Amino acid sequence: MGASGGALPPGRYAYDAVRHRVHRRGPAPAGPPDGTLVVLTVNARRTVSHYGHRALPLLLLDAGHAVAALVSAGAAGMTLAADGALLSAAAGLPGPARWQDAWPGTTPQHPLAAVAIGPDGGDPGAALARWAACPPGEAPQPEPGAEAASPALGRTWRALDAAASAAGPGGWTTPTARTPDSTLLSRRSAPPPLSGAPSPEDLAQVLARAAGALPAGPRWCVATGGAHPGLLHLAPDGSGRAHRPVLHRLASGDARPTLAAWAAGQGWIAEAGAVLLAYGCPEDADAPGIRRDHLTAGHSVGLAQLTAAELNLTSRPVGSWQRADLGAALGGPAGRDWIVHGLALGRGDQP
Ligand SMILES: Cc1cc2nc3c(=O)[nH]c(=O)nc-3n(C[C@H](O)[C@H](O)[C@H](O)COP(=O)(O)O)c2cc1C
Incomplete structure (x- = not known):
């Protein structure tokens, strides 16, 4: 230092x-x-x-x-x-x-x-x-x-x-926009419960901040409840007109109770307004790959939490994932897409 x-x-x-x-x-x-x-x-x-x-x-x-x-x-x-x-x-x-x-x-x-x-x-x-x-x-x-x-x-x-251990000095990244001091100083993790579903527009912004933070690393989706529960991710809108990716449905059904069980039984996650998820890091990942995916996920969730604060959402990181094989739960091969990190989200205006 x-x-x-x-x-x-x-x-x-x-x-x-x-x-x-x-x-x-x-x-x-x-x-x-x-x-x-x-x-x-x-x-x-x-x-x-x-x-x-x-x-x-x-x-x-x-x-x-x-x-x-x-x-x-x-x-x-x-x-x-x-x-x-x-x-x-x-x-x-x-x-x-x-x-x-x-x-x-x-x-x-x-x-x-x-x-x-x-x-x-x-x-x-x-x-x-x-x-x-x-x-x-x-x-x-x-x-x-x-x-x-x-x-x-x-x-x-x-x-x-x-x-x-790495082969060389590692690449340097120039960080994107800085966050206002007022947000940095006021950001806190909210105690559970994190009630209230954020709007789709707000979820898209939080997802975009996490997914766009670094070029490599895990993939991202968000679990929602409410009338149309499911897993959403950002993808091109298909029309060729939109400049920004938009929310698409990756799967239907309420994943939050399963997420609560996978997160060492933290029951409050089943009631959270939404849960941002980073997933990847296959079970045969080597040690530098484990480092990369987890550091990237931590960094990106840290930035996503600041975006949530700017949108007046409540949030709380979740890091205690156990055998959380999201890829297999979605019908893919086992052991390829583990949940690495999460950010539970709620609406700041809820009691
Ligand atoms: C990497 C990481 C993992 C975390 N995992 C959990 C968790 O599994 N459950 C939980 O209730 N809080 C979790 N937290 C929230 C911390 O308890 C909280 O960030 C800490 O108390 C500091 O509060 P602050 O974020 O307001 O500074 C996690 C935080 C981080 C940074």
Whole structure:
């Protein structure tokens, strides 16, 4: 993580999420690149102790949401696919293979993404390489028990190592329009129930924000109830006249009760006004593919949640999917189209 300009002198700074503070990790390269480069890493320990073997997708989705929050605040570029060793070096961290030797008694952090904040038109890939060439930062104080790992934590660390390995520096994407500060500051996940069906126009806008966020990644649809329950997706209107895709029916019938069962039995989902769904990530996906689909889904749902807030809809992400084989339920082959992420939606004007 680097910073130059602003209130902090140039250098590497680490954010401590528990204490909500930054502390200096080390110096910047001589003549540091302009702007700030943020490397997002995950510390899997607390998530695994809460969710066990279900922690991996949640860690990836959460990281995607964090990227969405940063890019919505005006980032100039982001990468969800850069090699983990490169990201670790840029953040001044030991790579996973050297962690215990270099920083004994500390919990490994796994890098997943990077975001460049200002200036527009800079070269964030070059900035990442400059930071990566800088010597590693100072080791934090060892913590008692930091090296102890349950079998589930050890498996999650290995899966994160595998997910972060990539062939190269990863492509950089220039984020689309920034979100007004007032929306960023007021966005909250609504507590259930999320009552009231959003209008088709609003659903189309939320779907379009999610589906259009990045060129690759999962596919998208929305489950609705009401008089004509079904699954809707965006597709060309067929007339050749419309410039924008429009809502089309993918399937009929109320999917929400099944979604509630698949989401670890969260019954309130069966009553939600609508549920946006990201699906894909086949069961034979390799580790980088799992990373890509989940980071993309988290990022895109993060942006879709901001669109929902702008439309005065209530919303709540849903990440606890278990054996949610949407493709097979729609009559396709098994194991190809798993639900990766969701966003329950309601009408903000409902009691
Ligand atoms: C990746 C992800 C998965 C989530 N999964 C669930 C879920 O399965 N059930 C639920 O009730 N809330 C879920 N949430 C909502 C969080 O509990 C909520 O975002 C968190 O309490 C923070 O509140 P905020 O969104 O208002 O900042 C999820 C949030 C994220 C980012």
